[in-house]
Amino acid sequence: QSVLTQPPSASGTPGQRVTIPCSGSSSNIGSNSVYWYQQLAGTAPKLLIYRNNQRPSGVPDRFSGSKSGTSASLAISGLRSEDEADYYCAAWDGSLRGRVFGGGTKLTVL
Amino acid sequence: QVQLVESGGGVVQPGRSLRLSCAASGFAFSSYAMHWVRQAPGKGLEWVAAILYDGSNKFYADSVKGRFAISRDNSKNTLYLEMNSLRAEDTAVYYCASTDGVATPGYFDYWGQGNLVSVSS
Numbered sequence: 001q002s003v004l005t006q007p008p009s010a011s012g013t014p015g016q017r018v019t020i021p022c023s024g025s026s027s028n029i030g031s032n033s034v035y036w037y038q039q040l041a042g043t044a045p046k047l048l049i050y051r052n053n054q055r056p057s058g059v060p061d062r063f064s065g066s067k068s069g070t071s072a073s074l075a076i077s078g079l080r081s082e083d084e085a086d087y088y089c090a091a092w093d094g095s096l097r098g099r100v101f102g103g104g105t106k107l108t109v110l
Numbered sequence: 111q112v113q114l115v116e117s118g119g120g121v122v123q124p125g126r127s128l129r130l131s132c133a134a135s136g137f138a139f140s141s142y143a144m145h146w147v148r149q150a151p152g153k154g155l156e157w158v159a160a161i162l163y164d165g166s167n168k169f170y171a172d173s174v175k176g177r178f179a180i181s182r183d184n185s186k187n188t189l190y191l192e193m194n195s196l197r198a199e200d201t202a203v204y205y206c207a208s209t210d211g212v213a214t215p216g217y218f219d220y221w222g223q224g225n226l227v228s229v230s231s
Contacts, residue, residue, distance in 0.1 A: 032214060033214045035215075037155070039155075044205055044221040044222065045147075045221055046221075051216065054217065090155075092212070092213040094213075096172070098157060098160070098171050099157040099160065101147075101157060102154070
């Protein structure tokens with residue numbers, strides 16, 4: 001059971017907008033920044049969003065992050081076939097004194 | 111360019127020990143925090159441990175506390191994970207990762223290619 005909660009799956013058609021939610025608590029999302037990772041099949045995770053809504057250089061602006069209270073979400077607009085991957089949210093947990101991840105959401109582009 | 115290369119994985123019997131290494135290059139290793147993150151076959155990511163840039167503070171997941179030890183040698187640009195009393199549930203691909211901070215890092219976030227540890231009799 002992961003500390004952060006994500007739906008196991010999500011799907012959309014090319015060009016559509018998809019949102020992936022991530023739910024936590026006051027000790028993690030509620031008091032620390034949220035990070036989002038994309039993991040393509042057979043590869044290491046790649047940082048998509050840092051500090052709730054910031055995009056590293058090279059990440060398309062189709063990807064955006066937001067946070068409100070103890071929840072966060074990743075939005076992907078203009079869905080493309082290459083977006084098919086597993087997506088994970090992460091945050092520091094002050095009570096556990098460690099980083100916690102969501103269980104991951106498998107995104108399928110139909 | 112930033113490179114992180116893990117080594118030391120393999121098959122080990124339950125109860126035995128193993129040490130993973132992560133060789134870093136292409137960045138100022140001694141200025142960045144380092145993490146170990148694992149992924150069991152077909153499962154999600156699980157953070158394992160982290161160490162500050164100078165080794166002054168270490169953090170562990172409850173699942174490995176007291177069994178695993180993270181350390182670093184900044185003179186060799188290398189991160190280590192000493193794993194003792196290994197269990198079947200420790201079977202996973204182990205990734206090392208570098209970040210510019212532990213709790214609220216910025217965009218500096220790089221991962222190695224991963225190294226498989228299989229605990230089996």
